[in-house]
Amino acid sequence: MNKFKKFGIINSLIFLIFSLTLLLGASLARGDELGRLILTNCQIIDCSERHQxxxxxMTIIIEGNRIVSIKKGKYDANASEEESRVIDLKNAFVIPGLWNVHVHLSDIFPDPNHIQDGELLASAVIRAGLNAMDGLQHGFTGIRVVGEKGYLDVAWRDAFEQGLFLGPRIFACGEVVSPTGGHRGDIAGGADGVAAIRRAVRAxxxxxVDWIKIMEVEMLDxxxxxxVEVAHHNGLRVAAHSREPTTYRSVKLGVDSIxxxxxxxxxxIKLMAKKGTFYVxxxxxxxxxxxxxxxxxxxAQLGFANNPKIVRARxxxxxxxxxxxxxxxxxxxxxQKAARAGVKICVGSDSNPIGELGYLEIEQLVLSGLTPREALVAxxxxxxxxxxxxDKLGTVEIGKLADLVVLSDNPIENISNIRKVQMVIKDGVIVKPEKFLGASRLWDFYNISKLKSGFLAEAEKAAGFSRGKIKQ
Structure with missing residues (x-):
């Protein structure tokens, strides 16, 4: 489908994103864009099957947005290479860009300030974009969004792809496909019956969208x-929110990820391994x-509990x-059983912010029994x-797109070294976080805030009660 045709479907979201672009400046999207970037004196954890x-x-040479050379030895700079930028990484570790493939960009859970109660879509769009760009700063260059309101994930995907902002690659599923009463009874007015499901997927x-997300637990066979049939016919994959006993049924019917x-x-687990079903x-x-x-x-023992706001919120x-x-x-x-059986495990945090919670998910895979390298591959x-x-992403190899993270210490020795980010490169561009983010962060949504005095204060006073949120 033509990009601009898709924009017409969600024109209100794109108008908001364009407005933000005008306010922030279009130059923010490209960061440090160079014709040739050379990373030398580094160690590479390529996450490929060839190297354990x-x-x-090592030296990595990037031209435009692709890795064109990976060689042993320190780079010998040529004075005539004026268009190149050489960065001595001083023995730091280069890994592929991280991914978080179970994301709800705008979601706040828990929501202590009741921000989502009657919230305007425009407000959710802004928070979703902030979450995505914050995730990129943490090294998450790719995300899959598995359920969002108003197709805001599609809008942000297109905005990032067109260079309006510098954000992660987004694989969007739009709104979930569910029968009435899906997700433990949360969903009203769902798609019931074969014809309605077919129509919902086609919509x-x-x-x-890039993916179809279904609430399979309440669905009939x-x-x-x-x-699955309609999605696969159109070249899309299916992610299933799932629990037993219906998980086996859905794997058998061909869903692509549980x-x-x-x-x-x-x-x-045995059937997932046999059919190549991914597990998030x-x-x-x-x-x-x-x-x-x-x-x-x-x-805390590792020194990652110094910010009380982050510790409290997580x-x-x-x-x-x-x-x-x-x-x-x-x-x-x-x-543990799935990993031993050969099921391919993927990182997905579900909760936000996608950066910090993505780190926690990767660490938790190790705490749950995977090796650090297995967690990095996941x-x-x-x-x-x-x-x-x-074929384009996921490993550090010649010919692939330059989505990379530079770490000061080895994550194979301690998985929490993924937190020691020195540099993030997305599509060959060095991310410059100070250029496009304000003073607030996603954590501020989770900390109790007081409402401004004025109408609300007067209204509560007249009504004879206070919720304790009035800023005096």
Missing amino acids: DPLRN QIQRG DEVQTA EHGYGLKDET PTIVCNLSDQYILEREKRL TMIAYADERSAEHALWQRLAL ATRNCAELCGVL
């Missing part, structure tokens, strides 16, 4: 089969009190999704393969 250990004393495709996979059984466990959202405490203690998010000890253990063991190569772009 870091490649040492998503018409709006330019013929409804799941129809969703999201969450609550209560995953051994027979389902969102393990960071399936933690017991014990696991949350262990995680925070570990991060802990609040964890407890909003707290699970029983039995459930958390089951999910952990199921993840955050890079597997996600690129899931989204059908492994």
Whole structure:
């Protein structure tokens, strides 16, 4: 479908994004754009199947947005190469750009300030864009959005692709396809029956989505089969919010990825491995009190608990999704079994912000039994393969697009070294975070804020009560 035709479908969102572009300046989108970028004196963890250990004393040459050379040895600069920029990384580690493939860009959970109550779509659009660009700063160069209001993920995808802003690559699914009462009864007015499901999937495709997301638990067999059939006929893949006992059925009917996979059984794991079904466990959202405490203690010992705002918010998010000890253990063991069976695991945080929660998900994969290298592959190569772009992204190899993250320390030795980001390169462009973000961050949505005095203060006073949010 023509890009501008898709823009017509969601013209209100694009108008907002264009307005933001005019305010911020179009030059922000390209960062440090150079014809030739040379990264030398570095170690490479390429996440390919060919190399298990870091490649040492390496040089990467990027021309435009592609990696054109990877050689051993330090680069010998030629004085005549005026169009090149050579960066000595001083033995830092280069990994592929990170991915987070279970994202809801605008979501706030929990929402202590009730921001989403009656919220304007325009407000959600702004927050979604901030979340995406903040995620890029953290090294997440690719994301898959698995459910959004008003197709704002499609709008931001196109805005990033056209260079209006510098953000991650987005694989969008628009709105979810669900029967009435899907997602534990949350969805009203869904698509019921084969004809309605077929129409709903085609409507998503018409709006330019990259993926179809279904709420398979409440769907009948013929409804799941129809969703898969229509999506695959049109070259799209299907992600399924899933729990047993229906997960086995949906894998058998051909869904491409299982999201969450609550209560995953051994027979389902075997079938997933056989059929090549990807697993996005969102393990960071399936933690017991014990696991949350262990995680925070570990991060404090490593020195990643210095910002009280971040610690408070990520802990609040964890407890909003707290699970029983039995459930958390089951999910952990199921993840281990899936990895041993050869199921391809992918990183997806579900909660926001996608940067910090993406880090937590990668770390939690290791705490749940994967090796650090397996966790890195789950955050890079597997996600690129899931989204059908492994030929272009997901590993550090010649000919691939230059989506890279530079880390000061080795994440194979300690997975939390993914937090020690020195540089992010997306599509051959060095990301300059100070150029396009304000003073506020996503964490500010999770910290209790007071409302401005004025009409609300007067109204509450007249009504004889106070919610404790009035700024005096």
